[in-house]
């Protein structure tokens with residue numbers, strides 16, 4: 084049932100008590116200001132799907148700015164408002180963001196241009212959206228569900244459906260979005276929608292779209308939990324080739340993507356918050372190109388230099404890393420080697436070797452524990468103990484680290500480390 088009382092209850096469930104209280108504040112404000120305000124977009128879809136979602140997107144009929152101001156003030160948040168787009172974001176003290184937009188009657192001046200904005204009604208606003216499942220709203224005045232385009236039915240039927248025949252032509256990035264929602268929820272793109280998608284794909288429309296908008300969609304997809312499904316479908320629909328001619332279907336690429344996904348799914352041990360999944364997957368997707376070809380791909384110009392270099396060089400650097408540790412017998416020398424590579428390269432190296440190989444296990448252990456098994460003694464202390472300044476310090480630290488690793492749970496204390504340096508490390512260094 085989608086009766087208001089029920090909608091309210093479901094919202095409280097998927098948002099949690101605190102976030103729901105923000106929505107209640109918006110609702111009271113809408114009533115007291117006699118202004119129509121709606122909750123829109125992905126969160127309404129996820130409400131029907133009963134999936135948690137914390138993206139609060141509001142649409143205000145008429146001018147959103149005074150409403151957004153009042154709401155920000157009431158919730159002690161900060162408001163940033165873009166006059167030109169008549170949209171704003173309120174950032175609450177706990178970090179939650181509330182997007183506020185004026186209901187808009189966008190028209191696209193040319194396919195892929197940013198929409199111009201004039202104030203219009205909620206139904207028109209929803210009609211401008213990509214798929215029926217994303218084009219529902221909840222009125223915050225009444226907590227009624229507004230479903231003009233059959234979104235609820237499509238969720239029941241597990242279908243991704245555009246709202247009209249020109250949808251993909253109006254905005255070709257929706258081709259990627261269709262795949263993203265289809266694969267994320269294990270839905271199907273509807274038959275007619277699929278026909279329209281293929282037709283739009285053959286028109287080569289992406290050329291006219293800014294790299295930033297395309298990359299945004301691609302990044303979203305590659306950051307999904309199971310991107311291999313998304314990539315498989317993109318291959319099947321031949322959508323990646325429209326981004327770069329080298330990205331046609333390739334079984335080996337798909338295998339590598341799957342291994343990366345497996346690795347990242349079980350990688351709770353990695354604690355790598357700064358890991359850029361999209362960049363890792365692109366390094367795999369574009370691995371057959373030469374670095375100088377990759378650096379110049381327009382789509383990648385949005386990325387930082389570091390990320391682009393990782394995409395361009397990551398795969399070959401990972402081969403080099405594997406080669407080196409393979410030919411290195413001593414643990415401390417292996418440690419010294421890997422420590423010079425970024426975590427991303429280590430992951431790529433694991434993906435291109437396999438779990439039957441010793442180097443794979445070494446790299447996993449390195450990421451899992453060795454990298455955090457650092458000696459108590461610091462470089463300057465080693466120098467005071469007689470280790471010559473320069474690369475020998477790093478050598479000594481790695482020898483110490485290897486010693487700690489070998490001791491396992493019986494971690495040496497400071498005295499034992501000092502003893503090890505005097506008895507083992509120093510003679511070894513002076514012998515060279």
Ligand code: ATP
Nearest residue numbers: 123124125126138211212213214217218254256257
């Ligand atoms: P997610 O759960 O991945 O955040 P979302 O539905 O919130 O999904 P967003 O990209 O944040 O996706 O977009 C928010 C809403 O804006 C969508 O639900 C959709 O209604 C609308 N929208 C976004 N991009 C487009 C587009 N290219 N064309 C039409 N409508 C769009």
